[in-house]
Amino acid sequence: MHSALTNLEVIYTICSFTQLRSLPALASTCREFEYPALNALWRDLQSVEPLVKCLPGDLFSTDQGCVLQKPVDSKTWDTLFKYTSRVHSITVTQKRCSTVVEPLSVLMLSCPSTSAYLFPKLSKLIWHAEGTQIFAQFLRMALVPSIVVLHVEIVSASSAFLSVLSSLGALCPRLQNMTMRIRSETNVSHKVSPFITQPIAQLQHLHTLSVWDLGSQGIEHLMKLRVLQSLDLNLRESSAWDKNLCLQLPGFHSLKWLGLDTRTIEQASNFFSSLQVVRSSQVRVCFMSQVAHFVANASTTLFQFFTILQRRCDTIELQYLSLIGHSGSTCMKPDVFAPLHAFPNLTHLLIDDVCNISMSDEDLCQLMGAWPKLQALKFNRYITFNGTTVPTFHGLIRLLRLCPALASLSLVIDTTKVDGIDPKCPGGGLCNKNLKLLSLGDSPINSPLNVALILSGLFPLLDQVNLGWWHMMRLMSPSYQKEPAMEQWVLVNSFLHGFNVVRERGIEA
Secondary structure, eight states: OOOGGOHHHHHHHHHHOOOGGGHHHHTOHHHHHHHHHHHHHHHSSSHHHHHHHHHHHHSSBTTTTTTSOOOOHHHHHHHHHHHHOOEEEEESSSSHHHHHHHHHHHHHTTOOSSSHHHHOOEEEEEEEEESSHHHHHHHHHHOTTOOOEEEEEOOOOOOOHHHHHHHHHHOTTTTOOOEEEEOOOOHHHHHHHHHHHHHTTTOOOEEEEHHHHHHHHHHHHTTTOOOOOEEEEEOOOSSGGGSOOOOBBOOSSSEEEEEEESSSHHHHHHHHBBBBBBBOOOEEOOOOOOOSSSSHHHHHHHHHHHHHHHHOOOOOTTTTTEESSSSOOOOEEEGGGGGGOOOOOEEEEEESSSSSEEEOOHHHHHHHHTTTTTTEEEESOOOSSSOOOOOBBHHHHHHHHHOTOEEEOOOOOOTTTTTTTTTTTTTTOOOSSSEEEEEEEOOOOOOOOHHHHHHHHHOOOOOOBBBBHHHHHHHHHHGGGGGGHHHHHHHHHHHHHHHHHHHHHHHHH
């Protein structure tokens, strides 16, 4: 044997790069490889089926359900423990789930040791399966003190399953990352909430949580978790936030990330209104319905939302703001965003599918002048050009002076208005070498070569214009298959590629 193979680190490296199906053969080659290869084979289980296959074939009868045929002897337990003791993560999914979980659930009832003994190294459990009593028995054995990551996604929950969840705080005291989701149109979350609210409050090491609305008391419990850094709340199924509850909850003082999923922007406004303060550096709000059907109402609603953010969020701390809507086509003026000028340290401002923003070059510069540290900007992804004003290359050039750190930009501009711009030196010597992503949506275009020359001059390290919007529209509507504007943007990318090749050759020469 080569001397390198006596080094345990080398053997573990070999096992980590060996395909899963080849690990059993590798484990049987010699004693030096057996332990590391088995560790790699059993480390991450994408199903619990391998555990069932370790059991004797005559242990269960499945003719009339899962029936234990004989007592489990010590040899069987030793064999099972040989493999379960190596497991670091388990994924339980709906596919073929009941046929393999039920035997294990029955088996666990006769386990002579504690669950921590059976899964001493289990640190991650992903549960995308049922919440019936049979599943609850296995879940109880899988919730061990060593778990730090738990993702649970169920359709319904039996009393036994809820009972297990209610012990989560005691069973998994070191839990750091937790996701709880209900895949159901019925309001099952209302039934489950009382059983998880108190256990979550006991998790003093929890730093990442994604969960549905736990009610005002439950959310107040979350505010006391000082280690919590990231919180995603899904309020869509809750009607409590449809009106202003006139609450004054303490707020979030330690969070870095706060994400909200709501039905309407009004729900988000009511939620933020109920808090005294939000010191998060990153805030994301995603709502399902359009802002409003009438321009006046839509503008007022958005302006009120941004005003509430201004009052509740720490004006110095907030750096990232993302607002995601639902195909908003209402046209608004840029002064709707005026309250956001209170946040001078914004580095990311992402307004996606919320509305069409009608603004001139001057409007764009007045709006962006308040955020000199901006690194990512997403405004109009597409425009319905019925009276909507959009910036031109002149506004884009001025934007680069105001926000020199821009690395990602999504904005519709009118590329047909290039009067006074020299394609050979479009920025008068000004260029941005940070920008790696540029999306111009359905920006009008009539000269792909001139557009490519200007973009190449302004963004010398840009590989291509992102055409994601056009590709999406092609999938949604056959009429976009031969859209002339898209073909012109494809030409722009061809020119940009050619310019980059020439530039690279010039550097090499």
